[in-house]
Amino acid sequence: SKKKGGNAYSFYEPTLQTLLENHIELEIDIVRAIAADEFCTYFQPKTCALGYVVGAEALIRWNHPTKGLIVPADFIAIAEQYGLIQALQNIVLRDVCILIEQLTASHVIDDTFNVSINISQCQFNSAKLKTELLTTLNDFSISTSQIKLEITESMLSGDIDNAIQQMQELKEDGFILSIDDFGTGYSCLTHLSAFPVKELKIDKSFIDNVLDDEAGKSIVNTIISLAKSLNIPVVAEGVESLAQLEALKAMNIDSIQGYLIAKPMMKDDYVKWHKHNLLQ
Numbered sequence: 361s362k363k364k365g366g367n368a369y370s371f372y373e374p375t376l377q378t379l380l381e382n383h384i385e386l387e388i389d390i391v392r393a394i395a396a397d398e399f400c401t402y403f404q405p406k407t408c409a410l411g412y413v414v415g416a417e418a419l420i421r422w423n424h425p426t427k428g429l430i431v432p433a434d435f436i437a438i439a440e441q442y443g444l445i446q447a448l449q450n451i452v453l454r455d456v457c458i459l460i461e462q463l464t465a466s467h468v469i470d471d472t473f474n475v476s477i478n479i480s481q482c483q484f485n486s487a488k489l490k491t492e493l494l495t496t497l498n499d500f501s502i503s504t505s506q507i508k509l510e511i512t513e514s515m516l517s518g519d520i521d522n523a524i525q526q527m528q529e530l531k532e533d534g535f536i537l538s539i540d541d542f543g544t545g546y547s548c549l550t551h552l553s554a555f556p557v558k559e560l561k562i563d564k565s566f567i568d569n570v571l572d573d574e575a576g577k578s579i580v581n582t583i584i585s586l587a588k589s590l591n592i593p594v595v596a597e598g599v600e601s602l603a604q605l606e607a608l609k610a611m612n613i614d615s616i617q618g619y620l621i622a623k624p625m626m627k628d629d630y631v632k633w634h635k636h637n638l639l640q
């Protein structure tokens with residue numbers, strides 16, 4: 361390699377080098393972990409304002425042999441970058457189908473119950489998304505209407521026509537669509553009525569401020585009113601206190617997700633929680 365004159369350049373080099381090596385190391389570890397079956401799916405219930413369970417969200421976790429349980433924030437971006445996200449999504453969807461089968465067999469859900477999965481930007485842009493999803497669903501006898509696809513608001517700010525087209529196609533196949541992290545993106549509000557969505561999730565950052573002051577309250581109230589005027593049910597994510605729940609109920613929130621109700625749980629714990637919730 362080329363001989364460097366001074367230290368100025370080589371000073372920065374190891375940092376970039378290390379960063380790249382870390383990424384590649386993680387990518388190789390994800391590939392290994394997929395084969396070793398280390399990824400698993402947690403489920404967090406969603407309830408109506410009265411407290412009855414109406415659905416659940418699937419959230420991926422990595423059960424690492426030496427590092428312990430790893431949350432998506434530490435690997436999703438790398439999985440997206442290295443083309444591994446669809447493989448992870450297939451694992452999540454398989455786990456979702458297994459859960460729905462189990463709940464159906466136990467007669468503790470009806471066909472209004474659906475499980476949400478999070479869709480990445482690169483998947484949403486991919487023409488293969490629909491067939492990938494349908495391939496897994498066909499291995500089970502699960503209907504598309506039992507699957508809700510969460511698409512973040514930020515994915516809907518680029519090529520709007522293209523986004524609407526993609527959503528429309530998914531909807532025609534029976535999938536239910538939800539806009540996640542609402543309020544954090546830049547989607548034009550006038551387009552909201554053109555999106556074929558059945559749910560809007562208010563981002564946790566707004567729920568965090570709902571008790572702070574009039575401004576925090578009024579932002580959430582405005583989002584709820586807007587969605588209501590378009591006949592789109594609204595979910596509050598990250599609800600942690602009873603006071604928040606009461607404030608949201610006063611604003612006519614439709615459903616709730618958050619640690620106040622339950623944290624994301626392993627499948628068997630979720631099933632126990634679900635059955636217990638029905639008895640209350």
Ligand code: C2E
Pocket residue numbers: 404418419420431432433436445448449452478479480540541597598599600617618619620624
């Ligand atoms: P998200 O879709 O906005 O999911 C909500 C996150 O908030 C989850 O974090 C959940 O565990 C957490 N949460 C729920 N209720 C509360 C609460 O009351 N308080 C607090 N502090 N947190 C709460 P998690 O599971 O770490 O997931 C983080 C993000 O990773 C998700 O954000 C989603 O964007 C992404 N993600 C998770 N699973 C998948 C997946 O299977 N595929 C893709 N593409 N992304 C995923």
Ligand code: CA
Pocket residue numbers: 417478510540
């Ligand atoms: Ca989500």
Ligand code: CA
Pocket residue numbers: 540541561563564597
């Ligand atoms: Ca969110």
Ligand code: CA
Pocket residue numbers: 541
């Ligand atoms: Ca998020």
